[in-house]
Amino acid sequence: MNRPNRQTDSGRLSASEHSRSITIHFDGHSLGAQEGQTVAAALLAAGITVFRYTFRYHKPRGLFCGMGVCYECLVNIDGETPKRACLIKVRDGMRISTLLDE
Amino acid sequence: MTPKAFDLAVIGAGPAGSEAAISASELGVETAVVDSYSYAGGQYFRTIPPAFQTAHTKRVADQGLALRRRLRHSAATVYLGTEVWGIFMNKQEGRWWVALDGPDTPCWLRAKSLILAGGAYDKPVAFPGWTLPGVITCGAALIFAKSYRIAPGRRALVTGSGPLVLSAAAHLSRLGIEIVAVCESSKLSPKSILSAPGLLGHPRVLQEAWDCFKSLTSRRIPYKMGWSILEAFGTDHVNQALIGRVDSDGFSIPGTEQRLNVDVIVCGYGLTPNTRLPRMVGCRMSHMTECGGWVPWRDRRLRTSLPNVYVVGDSAGIRGSENAILEGRLSGVVVAGSLGHLSERRVDHLSARITGKLKRTRRLAKTLYSLFPQRPGWASLAKTSTPLCRCEEASLGEIETAVAEGARSLDDVKMVTRAGMGSCQGRMCEGVVFSAVSRALGADGLPQGSIGHYSVRPPLRPLSLGALAKAGPDK
Numbered sequence: 001m002n003r004p005n006r007q008t009d010s011g012r013l014s015a016s017e018h019s020r021s022i023t024i025h026f027d028g029h030s031l032g033a034q035e036g037q038t039v040a041a042a043l044l045a046a047g048i049t050v051f052r053y054t055f056r057y058h059k060p061r062g063l064f065c066g067m068g069v070c071y072e073c074l075v076n077i078d079g080e081t082p083k084r085a086c087l088i089k090v091r092d093g094m095r096i097s098t099l100l101d102e
Numbered sequence: 103m104t105p106k107a108f109d110l111a112v113i114g115a116g117p118a119g120s121e122a123a124i125s126a127s128e129l130g131v132e133t134a135v136v137d138s139y140s141y142a143g144g145q146y147f148r149t150i151p152p153a154f155q156t157a158h159t160k161r162v163a164d165q166g167l168a169l170r171r172r173l174r175h176s177a178a179t180v181y182l183g184t185e186v187w188g189i190f191m192n193k194q195e196g197r198w199w200v201a202l203d204g205p206d207t208p209c210w211l212r213a214k215s216l217i218l219a220g221g222a223y224d225k226p227v228a229f230p231g232w233t234l235p236g237v238i239t240c241g242a243a244l245i246f247a248k249s250y251r252i253a254p255g256r257r258a259l260v261t262g263s264g265p266l267v268l269s270a271a272a273h274l275s276r277l278g279i280e281i282v283a284v285c286e287s288s289k290l291s292p293k294s295i296l297s298a299p300g301l302l303g304h305p306r307v308l309q310e311a312w313d314c315f316k317s318l319t320s321r322r323i324p325y326k327m328g329w330s331i332l333e334a335f336g337t338d339h340v341n342q343a344l345i346g347r348v349d350s351d352g353f354s355i356p357g358t359e360q361r362l363n364v365d366v367i368v369c370g371y372g373l374t375p376n377t378r379l380p381r382m383v384g385c386r387m388s389h390m391t392e393c394g395g396w397v398p399w400r401d402r403r404l405r406t407s408l409p410n411v412y413v414v415g416d417s418a419g420i421r422g423s424e425n426a427i428l429e430g431r432l433s434g435v436v437v438a439g440s441l442g443h444l445s446e447r448r449v450d451h452l453s454a455r456i457t458g459k460l461k462r463t464r465r466l467a468k469t470l471y472s473l474f475p476q477r478p479g480w481a482s483l484a485k486t487s488t489p490l491c492r493c494e495e496a497s498l499g500e501i502e503t504a505v506a507e508g509a510r511s512l513d514d515v516k517m518v519t520r521a522g523m524g525s526c527q528g529r530m531c532e533g534v535v536f537s538a539v540s541r542a543l544g545a546d547g548l549p550q551g552s553i554g555h556y557s558v559r560p561p562l563r564p565l566s567l568g569a570l571a572k573a574g575p576d577k
Contacts, residue, residue, distance in 0.1 A: 066242025
């Protein structure tokens, strides 16, 4: 289950002069994100921690290594082959979905 | 069209690779440098948006900016956002062909010499529940805290061993996240720290550690030495952690367990060298636990067992960023000498200046390892049902069965269980499976090296068929 607003206040990425607020879509829901964030950062900031389900046992997985090594954070982005959420930067209007075990 | 030929290809533009490229190109070596990230500097010098910089990150951020500027102004050709998926020797030509996959980069480049600087990543330790969302590495926590100022949860347990555990806990606490405990596997006394050889000669390291420690104590966060995570619980997300005391070998002491309600567990057990590239090209490797696992054999000039192939920085053994910078510079000098850009005397002179400083950084690495060594008990945390290979979900039980049925090496286990065959290509599970196989074999009687390592073959990363087709022979 993904819960909203898990970001702490002091950790909040304010819509400062340094980054622009944009909108992304995750499994059909619209989320606010900041330009310059990775997909993983935007999802985590919105309280979304389950990024995919495994093929063999259908277990939930999310961010683990954060630097592109472990491939645990694979998600579907704009209909392309699954991408690592920790490496891809958000773009306005980006459509992201959970990588399912089908 | 024949790919562009360079004297030198540097793979990895972290502290070691960037310095190698700068130093070699300054000495007249025609150099290309490749990195999969969109900026140079690696994990240590990650870019931090100015809005998110703090006093704690500014010094390193400034150093990173300076490094990037020097690389940009150097004569080296820099390919960023580009993965290296294979390196092949063209024997007729006597040159390495480096296969690239990037948005605006050629498919290939050719080079006489290679400097491999693949860096390092968190050494995973498997415990029941370690695959749950909400269980993340120290590296991930530091990236999110420093680069994005995002707290990965509200209530955290930070666990593992070493300076990164302290650093991750401090950075998270400064974000205002509640840290219920920091569990450090090692038990250190102030005396053991002050009497550690050479540590007093590194005031900045001590100062950083002290600052981190103060961040914790001022917020009354317990720093529990001789404690460890035992298990993580949750269904779709971690919601509870079981911690307990561990003995000096890292084995849990029954009857000391405590349950903590948390929504994030940050774990860090030191780093492991990324040795995919040296292994793929065939460098001789040796297993050195104190260096983080498998490392390439090198002489004092950083030459590997293969001619014209050098490995530098943390990918040759975990020794930190300062050491990586020095090794990068040294390799640039040695390559320039090997290509005839410098006289032997000049190489000796320049090398001597760097190797003197390297003694100091290597001593520090040794001291830090002696304070926070890998403990045999870490491998005992996993249960029979715990997945060791996260990608293929091969459990400890499956690996033990494979060994019972005759598997004797990591590659044997891989063939039987698929451990190491998933998307990460064994990067995450290799150390964990290595420890499990050692234990299952009762490795006391066996040299650890005999278990071997996973074979590494191209493509190093999942690669699209389109990218592979583009690299075809007639292109």
